[in-house]
Amino acid sequence: MKIAIIGAGFGGLAAAYDLRKAGHAVTVFEAADYVGGLASGFKEPGWDWYVEKFYHHWFASDEHMLGLIRELGLEDKVLFPRPYTVLLHDGKWYPFDSILKALLFPGLGWGFNKVRFGLVGLYLRLTNNWKALEQFTADAWMRKWAGRQVYEKMWEPLLIGKFGPHYQDVNMAWMWARLKARTTRLGTFEGGFQAFADLLADNLRQAGVEIRLETRVESIQREADGLTLRSADGSESFDRVLVTTSPALLARLAPDLPQDYLKGLLELKSMGAVVMVLSLKHQLSEQGYYWFNLPKSAGYPFLALVEHTNYLSPEHFGGDHILYAGDYLEPEHEYFKLSDEQLLERFLPSFQKINPKFERSWVKKVRVFKTAYAQPVPLVGHSKNIPEIQTPIAGLYFASMSQVYPWDRGTNFAVEIGRRAARLIMEK
């Protein structure tokens, strides 16, 4: 079959890998001039490794991604360094990256709350019944079972940070999936995620896949002899098309989809993200902390502060210290409109709170990355909202971050859904 894939993120590339292996003629259309999608990276002059535009790592449980890397014989390039994650309590940072550290965390006191925190965590790790959990909001379920104090200290800040105004609508299966599928060990690829995406794309090209960069698809239409894709380069017909973009974009590309499917796509909610990446002359957290969990209530103008070079050595980045400051936001949020300079002005005082020695002169370079589609918002009973991979248009398939539910989005699940879509395409 002649198959087109729209998007060279990890979902599209993984699908291309299986489809080509099975002997199909595969063309990948990518609007950007690079592969890797949301997990792509950039390099400044003098850096040996890429830095992801949006902070990225793998969990030790990311079996689909790690499995694909093994199939490609690249497992020697996967690293699992030991980073330090910390949580704020009474103005002080406490380690929070293992069950033991969580039990020692003073923010929950030492009595009944800690027991409740432990029991709820254990229950969620052991149960597989996420369908029952999706009938409740995380807010209501956690308040009831973990108790108000544990919820407000531990879980509410996470929900507010990730989902802003929607935080009380998010279902409990999301929280379950987070606790179930995540590990404290965090992994990356030698050279960065971009280095892996480039190696995967090289492998595909050698196998005969055509990857057309800087080729934005403008529309998809069913015609008598197949599906016609239109781009600035002209139009071309395919037997099957797999779209890996956001649901809103699929709705724009294929307006001939039936009304109820289109409505379902457009009703899926998601959050955007704004992430600043700073190259600094000096280390910010001299304690070597990698990931700072920042409750919005502590007054920081961002959710996540991540010192990448407290995870990977600055020597990969010409001695620069790399810092991320990022947030999940509604696409209408003012951060999407501010210039990089204006945003830096907002963020600078917070860096000084982390290290009083910090000065503006430490900042060598600032880059800001923005995306309107960063994090799907799963509502109560969400499984019924998930669009089918096989759309009602014959031959048109859709595999996106919004469909990996009940799992939370991530490159591991992009690989899983990309390969699942490839299997479905080949079955029909």
Ligand SMILES: Cc1cc2nc3c(=O)[nH]c(=O)nc-3n(C[C@H](O)[C@H](O)[C@H](O)COP(=O)(O)OP(=O)(O)OC[C@H]3O[C@@H](n4cnc5c(N)ncnc54)[C@H](O)[C@@H]3O)c2cc1C
């Ligand atoms: C802030 C942030 C932090 C994250 N942290 C992690 C993490 O730590 N670990 C992890 O594993 N995952 C993380 N993720 C999630 C991860 O990046 C995604 O789940 C994954 O990259 C999605 O891959 P995808 O192929 O589904 O989509 P995408 O990567 O979005 O790929 C879609 C591609 O389609 C292209 N495209 C769009 N429109 C068109 C068009 N009209 N024509 C042609 N091409 C088009 C886009 O340019 C893009 O390359 C994070 C995401 C964000 C935003």
